[in-house]
Amino acid sequence: MMINDFFRIGELISVHIQKSELERKEAELATPMLTDLEHIPQIFEWFCELSGDSGDGGKLNTDRKMQFLIIIMFFYSPISLTGHRIPNGIRDILTELLGYKSKSAVSNHLKNLVPTYDNYRMFREEVDLLYASIRSRLEDRGMLPYILIL
Incomplete structure (x- = not known):
């Protein structure tokens, strides 16, 4: 049971990394020429x-x-x-x-x-x-x- 709890932390880190990358990409695409x-x-x-x-x-x-x-x-x-x-x-x-x-x-x-x-x-x-x-x-x-x- 505890291993599953700690697995969630790894998932949370992964989600945070993906979210940061998506925000960076959105800012890049939204920047006007x-x-x-x-x-x-x-x-x-x-x-x-x-x-x-x-x-x-x-x-x-x-x-x-x-x-x-x-x-x-x-x-x-x-x-x-x-x-x-x-x-x-x-x-x-x-x-x-x-x-x-x-x-x-x-x-x-x-x-x-x-x-x-x-x-x-x-x-x-x-x-x-x-x-x-x-x-x-x-x-x-x-x-x-x-x-x-x-």
């Missing part, structure tokens, strides 16, 4: 240019708006794609760029971004292409920090 919100309008211009849309966010269809939102959230707040709060300032900029009357429209779209990306191949393929092109432009202009992958 971009923090300067002044880049968002430029990224929106590139998005419109690459997708063949006018620069008028109010005229974009819902799919295009959602594509732009998922790209911006991935750059600026990947944790928001898991249901966490959007950092201050981002929603204001997106509301204005996309021609929404209310900030809640941005939040409402966030709920559907990941399921839409996961479930609709064409949507996903377009997002992936647009993201890669925008990321390339950001890298070419030195707007993304250099990340050494070990």
